[in-house]
Amino acid sequence: LLGSPKIDEELLEDIEETLYSADIGVQTVQEIVNHLKEKTENGELKTSQDIVAAMKERLGEMLDEFEAAPVLNPNGLSVYLIVGINGVGKTTTVAKLASYFKSEGKKVMLAAGDTFRAAAIDQLLIWGERVGVEVISGSEGGDPGALVFDAIHAAQKRNADVLLIDTAGRMHVKANLMAELKKVHKIASKEAEGAPHEILLVLDAVTGQNAVQQAEQFSEILPLTGLVVTKLDGTAKGGIIFAVSGKVEVPVKFIGVGEKMEDLRPFKSKEFLEALFA
Amino acid sequence: NLSDKLGQVFSKLRGKGKLTEKDIDEALNEVKIALLEADVNFKVVRRFTKKVKERALGAEILKSLTPTQQVVKIVMEELTSLLGEKRVKITVSPKKPTIILMAGLQGSGKTTTSAKLALNLRKEEQKNPMLVACDVYRPAAVKQLQVLGEQLSVKVFAGEKGERPADIAARAVEFARNENFDTVIIDTAGRLHIDEQMMGEIKEIADKVKPHEVLLVVDAMTGQDAVNMATEFNELLSLTGIILTKLDGDARGGAALSIREVTGKPVKFVGMGEKASQLEPFHPDRMAQRILG
Ligand SMILES: Nc1nc2c(ncn2[C@@H]2O[C@H](COP(=O)(O)OP(=O)(O)OP(=O)(O)O)[C@@H](O)[C@H]2O)c(=O)[nH]1
Ligand SMILES: Nc1nc2c(ncn2[C@@H]2O[C@H](COP(=O)(O)OP(=O)(O)OP(=O)(O)O)[C@@H](O)[C@H]2O)c(=O)[nH]1
Ligand SMILES: [Mg+2]
Numbered sequence: 001l002l003g004s005p006k007i008d009e010e011l012l013e014d015i016e017e018t019l020y021s022a023d024i025g026v027q028t029v030q031e032i033v034n035h036l037k038e039k040t041e042n043g044e045l046k047t048s049q050d051i052v053a054a055m056k057e058r059l060g061e062m063l064d065e066f067e068a069a070p071v072l073n074p075n076g077l078s079v080y081l082i083v084g085i086n087g088v089g090k091t092t093t094v095a096k097l098a099s100y101f102k103s104e105g106k107k108v109m110l111a112a113g114d115t116f117r118a119a120a121i122d123q124l125l126i127w128g129e130r131v132g133v134e135v136i137s138g139s140e141g142g143d144p145g146a147l148v149f150d151a152i153h154a155a156q157k158r159n160a161d162v163l164l165i166d167t168a169g170r171m172h173v174k175a176n177l178m179a180e181l182k183k184v185h186k187i188a189s190k191e192a193e194g195a196p197h198e199i200l201l202v203l204d205a206v207t208g209q210n211a212v213q214q215a216e217q218f219s220e221i222l223p224l225t226g227l228v229v230t231k232l233d234g235t236a237k238g239g240i241i242f243a244v245s246g247k248v249e250v251p252v253k254f255i256g257v258g259e260k261m262e263d264l265r266p267f268k269s270k271e272f273l274e275a276l277f278a
Numbered sequence: 279n280l281s282d283k284l285g286q287v288f289s290k291l292r293g294k295g296k297l298t299e300k301d302i303d304e305a306l307n308e309v310k311i312a313l314l315e316a317d318v319n320f321k322v323v324r325r326f327t328k329k330v331k332e333r334a335l336g337a338e339i340l341k342s343l344t345p346t347q348q349v350v351k352i353v354m355e356e357l358t359s360l361l362g363e364k365r366v367k368i369t370v371s372p373k374k375p376t377i378i379l380m381a382g383l384q385g386s387g388k389t390t391t392s393a394k395l396a397l398n399l400r401k402e403e404q405k406n407p408m409l410v411a412c413d414v415y416r417p418a419a420v421k422q423l424q425v426l427g428e429q430l431s432v433k434v435f436a437g438e439k440g441e442r443p444a445d446i447a448a449r450a451v452e453f454a455r456n457e458n459f460d461t462v463i464i465d466t467a468g469r470l471h472i473d474e475q476m477m478g479e480i481k482e483i484a485d486k487v488k489p490h491e492v493l494l495v496v497d498a499m500t501g502q503d504a505v506n507m508a509t510e511f512n513e514l515l516s517l518t519g520i521i522l523t524k525l526d527g528d529a530r531g532g533a534a535l536s537i538r539e540v541t542g543k544p545v546k547f548v549g550m551g552e553k554a555s556q557l558e559p560f561h562p563d564r565m566a567q568r569i570l571g
């Protein structure tokens with residue numbers, strides 16, 4: 001095998017740097033690098049352009065099954081549960097989703113399921129006002145399960161099309177908080193046919209490898225149906241979704257690209273990949 | 279964990295007197311992986327492992343330590359020294375009030391940490407702090423700080439509708455001076471380091487009130503982007519310290535190392551939960567242990 005072609009060391013370093021700095025993670029980066037080394041050594045990839053193209057292709061394949069449209073209930077109320085750790089952008093995403101569905105002609109209502117954090121209810125009430133949708137809220141410190149129960153019944157009574165439930169941020173390592181969320185989910189599933197039709201885990205694009213733990217732990221207690229990656233308007237590339245998609249088979253449905261109600265886009269893997277290498 | 283992995287690398291080194299370069303490279307590859315998995319910035323990892331290699335090369339294997347222990351010892355020492363000293367306190371200005379400006383990306387924990395800091399300074403340093411609500415954008419941001427202030431019986435200064443954050447801050451400092459508050463903590467809106475307008479705004483606040491402390495609030499789970507944003511905030515505002523939040527999660531916290539390495543600023547506190555009492559001093563040795571995994 002003497003003289004079999006090898007990837008140029010400097011190109012390899014550049015590739016590693018590009019992939020790592022996008023938060024793609026050790027396991028995935030090593031997998032891609034080994035794949036490229038193999039293809040170079042067997043002569044399949046000849047030039048550095050070939051190698052870079054093969055890298056992009058490989059990443060594209062990984063995201064193949066990873067985009068999906070939001071699910072709506074054809075027969076009645078669609079209930080969405082929005083979950084995630086503290087500060088990732090859940091409440092703002094709820095407002096954006098409300099604006100999105102409203103612009104599609106849907107009658108939207110919001111449920112202020114964060115009954116814990118200071119001014120969380122106020123925050124959602126203001127958003128509801130701005131978007132022009134009704135918000136069902138209780139008092140701060142109230143039981144989130146009871147709030148969800150009331151919100152679903154109010155939404156059904158008002159013939160709403162979509163009910164978006166905001167929840168309190170919580171660390172996935174806190175068993176009691178995760179148990180509370182499981183209870184909220186159970187209530188939602190009992191009170192509306194087929195609910196929740198979407199359980200969206202919100203991930204912050206700035207997050208490093210911990211996103212994998214977040215996705216794993218949340219999917220352990222809830223049957224997640226989608227991911228939302230926020231703050232992609234920053235310099236973080238959100239490459240963590242490669243590692244997340246490997247561990248938890250849940251598609252990315254939306255991305256957040258700003259703080260205004262219109263800053264939500266359906267996730268398109270092709271665009272995402274282009275932005276990764278921009 | 280890293281010790282186990284290094285143990286495997288070195289299990290074939292029994293009886294050798296010195297670590298060869300090849301042995302060290304193999305061990306350092308494990309260190310590199312551990313640090314990258316912990317979210318330490320790629321370039322920081324490269325510089326760090328180079329430094330460790332220099333120390334490890336030619337190091338005699340001490341009779342009291344195995345090669346694994348030797349390398350881990352060097353790595354731990356380098357990590358701990360890079361992470362800095364513990365218990366670096368908040369500056370106290372001889373001319374009151376001491377002004378503290380909080381800065382950081384969206385959702386990093388600034389508002390919550392501002393309240394925590396007020397409680398900490400009152401309890402631990404017998405200060406009489408005042409909070410200033412300079413986030414005029416986020417829905418109910420001012421209310422959030424007011425609710426926290428109320429829970430802690432800490433005065434919260436809010437501005438008038440439409441007032442610029444820099445003017446609110448200036449008026450707040452004046453108010454504090456007249457009402458004998460010895461510390462002013464200014465909460466600001468979350469912002470992207472690439473948002474020229476918002477970065478210009480926080481620069482305006484800093485220029486107007488000349489803070490004694492400018493603290494960058496960073497989420498412990500921050501990935502590779504930590505270096506980009508910390509560099510920008512530091513170059514614009516000359517940070518005086520870092521506060522690492524959400525350390526009660528299970529993020530390894532490698533961002534702390536990256537930010538320390540590129541800014542050289544001390545980590546003054548860590549956030550260990552949502553309650554106002556959950557602010558703790560930074561322990562570099564514990565952080566090093568956590569990063570290595
Ligand atoms: N730049 C940017 N900021 C965002 C985006 N999404 C949310 N934010 C900001 O992130 C911060 C936190 O957003 P929230 O919606 O309060 O986050 P949350 O998950 O509900 O927070 P908790 O309820 O406290 O856990 C706010 O300042 C938002 O404006 C985004 O896509 N881009
Ligand atoms: N578990 C945990 N949660 C925290 C910690 N610090 C802050 N939080 C939570 O993180 C979320 C965001 O905190 P905020 O204080 O609103 O963050 P912020 O930086 O002011 O957000 P913006 O003003 O929108 O940029 C809230 O749910 C807080 O309760 C911490 O140390 N641990
Ligand atoms: Mg929220």
Ligand SMILES: [Mg+2]
Binds near residue numbers: 389390413419
């Ligand atoms: Mg805030």
